[in-house]
Structures are given as C-alpha cells and as structure tokens.
Amino acid sequence: MKYDVIIVGGSYAGMAAALQLIRARRSVLVIDAGLRRNRSASHSHGFLGQDGADPAEIAATARAQLHAYPTLTWIDETAQAVAGVKDAFVVTTADGRRHEGRRLLFAVGVTDTLPEIEGMTERWGKSIFHCPYCHGYELSQGTIGVIAAGPMSIHQAQLIPEWGAVTFLTNAAVALDADSRADLTARGVTTEATPIARIEGHADVVLVDGRTLSFAGLFTVSRNAPATPIAGLLGCELEETPFGSQIRTDATKETTAPGAFACGDAARVPHSVSLAVADGAWAGAQLHRSLVF
Incomplete structure (x- = not known):
C-alpha cells in the first residue's frame, strides 16, 4: 500500500498533523518509537484546556482519538532509513519492513544535551x-x-x-x-x-x-538537535538556532527536499507542547494542500 503521508514521529506535533490529514480522509501512516521528549515530566503546563495534566495522558488521549479514524495506520517502530522522491518515498523501519508514501513528515522531536x-x-x-x-x-x-x-x-x-x-x-x-x-x-x-x-x-x-x-x-539552556538524523538521509538541510540545530523548512513546513515536510521541536523554536501542536496542525493542513494542488 502507498500511503498519502508517512509521519515519522507520533508525539504531539506528529499527531496534530495526522489529525488534519485523516479528517480530510487521507491515508496516513504514523511510525513512532515511543520516546516523547517530555516523558520524564509528570505535569504539563501552558497548554490551553490541559493545564496541569500528565503529558503521558495527553498523548494517550490524542492517540486514542486518532484511532477512531479508519484511514490511520500506526506502527510502534523506529524509522531507520528513508529514500525516494516526491510521490515515491520509501521509509524502512527497524524490523526491515518498507513503507511507501507520496509525502513525508518528520516530526521527530529533539534531543537535549545538558x-x-x-x-x-x-x-x-x-x-x-x-x-x-x-x-x-x-x-x-x-x-x-x-x-x-x-x-x-x-x-x-x-x-x-x-x-x-x-x-x-x-x-x-x-x-x-x-x-x-x-x-x-x-x-x-x-x-x-x-x-x-x-x-x-x-x-x-x-x-x-x-x-x-x-x-x-x-x-x-539545553543544546538541541533533531532526535534522529533520518531527515538528513533524504538531503534535508539543517539550520542553526540559538538553541542548536533544526530542520530547515519554508512557510508551509516543507523541507529542502521536495515533498518532505517537518514540524514540531525539530523544525521550530521556541519549544512547548502548545507550540508543537500548533506547528503540527499547520503542517498537516499544508501537506493536504500539497496533495490537492
């Protein structure tokens, strides 16, 4: 099966993007390694409607809501390799399986070097x-x-x-x-x-x-970098920020590799759950538009 969009990373930004796409009845594959950046925090603050909530519960509720849509496929795996071009991408996971997609979204988060x-x-x-x-x-x-x-x-x-x-x-x-x-x-x-x-x-x-x-x-102030170098395998350029490096994107969240997009902490500063969700929602809408126009 060739998916409309493969999303690498299923945390807040990735799920927010997926929601826009599956509500447009597009087929979406989320590949998630299960390593949220804020997994050590017991409370999340500053996110409207979820102030003080356990970030793990926020993520679990969001994932459950996504699974209500029939065009979503979710794999708990690690994406190890990516290749191809617009309309013909292939992502290989750690179990050796190959997944085809017309578009890619890197929502991989970042690492914190302390x-x-x-x-x-x-x-x-x-x-x-x-x-x-x-x-x-x-x-x-x-x-x-x-x-x-x-x-x-x-x-x-x-x-x-x-x-x-x-x-x-x-x-x-x-x-x-x-x-x-x-x-x-x-x-x-x-x-x-x-x-x-x-x-x-x-x-x-x-x-x-x-x-x-x-x-x-x-x-x-931690030093940040994308949590996995997988976007670089596709030739996506990085850019420096006051906090480290991130994946370079344009106003539509498309990277320097046509057809590949990026969002969330790996592609914007500053960082927070609410900003990641907003960035993911915007990326999802722009990905849908790229499939339509």
Whole structure:
C-alpha cells in the first residue's frame, strides 16, 4: 500500500498533523518509537484546556482519538532509513519492513544535551527545566537557580526573575561584560561564579568550595538537535538556532527536499507542547494542500 503521508514521529506535533490529514480522509501512516521528549515530566503546563495534566495522558488521549479514524495506520517502530522522491518515498523501519508514501513528515522531536554536571540528567524535567512559562509558576516565587550553558543563558537569567529570586550560576560557561552584569544586578539577580561540583537532593547545588545553595527549582539552556538524523538521509538541510540545530523548512513546513515536510521541536523554536501542536496542525493542513494542488 502507498500511503498519502508517512509521519515519522507520533508525539504531539506528529499527531496534530495526522489529525488534519485523516479528517480530510487521507491515508496516513504514523511510525513512532515511543520516546516523547517530555516523558520524564509528570505535569504539563501552558497548554490551553490541559493545564496541569500528565503529558503521558495527553498523548494517550490524542492517540486514542486518532484511532477512531479508519484511514490511520500506526506502527510502534523506529524509522531507520528513508529514500525516494516526491510521490515515491520509501521509509524502512527497524524490523526491515518498507513503507511507501507520496509525502513525508518528520516530526521527530529533539534531543537535549545538558551541561555536564553530576546529578543534572536524572533531575531534568523534574526539578531542572528549560521553559519558565511551562514550569515557573509552580515554583511559587521561591529561589531559582539558573545554570549557565552558553550565551542564551544570560537572556534566561534576565527573564526568570519574573518567577522568583534568581541566582545566576555562571559555572565558567559565560563571561559577563560590564553591561550584562549591571543589567542582571538591576533585575535583582545574584551572580555566583564558583564552579558547580554536583547537584543533590531536590535542587541543591554543591559548589567546588563546599558550599551548598538550595533552590525551589533550576533552569538551564539545553543544546538541541533533531532526535534522529533520518531527515538528513533524504538531503534535508539543517539550520542553526540559538538553541542548536533544526530542520530547515519554508512557510508551509516543507523541507529542502521536495515533498518532505517537518514540524514540531525539530523544525521550530521556541519549544512547548502548545507550540508543537500548533506547528503540527499547520503542517498537516499544508501537506493536504500539497496533495490537492
């Protein structure tokens, strides 16, 4: 069978795109490896109508609703290879099966590369975050630490005082000039230059001089890249952002490979569930139009 659209990635953006297409009675294959970016988070905030919901439940409900449409096919697998051209794409999954489609959509999400600090990875999405709009309110205006990871961290430290008293832990990752330092001071931000040894407890930062700074929560800027390089196998170009790299798309979400589209965190910044859903819905509509016109 040749599908109208093969979607690689079945998280929020991929499902939002699929919904537009199956409601237009188009045949859609979703290939999903089951690795949502926010799988470590227990609550999702800032998504209208779902504020505070478990992100796993949001995803499960969406998937169940998609399965009510007869033109959807869903495979829990990993897409390993892609080849072909517009109207004649082939995606090969890890089980060796080949799937044909007229259009492709890469909704593969991104990986987060965090600063190499002991204790950070296991707290990511629990007490260490990247988005204050998603997690800042729940810190109840408590003390917040911002751990520097690069130049964008200065902007993060400038913004986050809206949610609590901020200490900017530069950790030898950024050098503050006089203007930046004065700006942070004017915003009430405390700067801590002593390097970090590790993170313990809920959000306790142990410095190399033995001091421990305890926070209600921590923020840092992760470095992003598409979660799989599969789009590159088709020749899709990447572009740099302040947060890493993403798949280059035009206004219709089409990549540099004709007939192949991309959406969600892998193809836009900034990132959140609500923005991923919106981007996926737009991509789905544009994919449908590409099949019609």
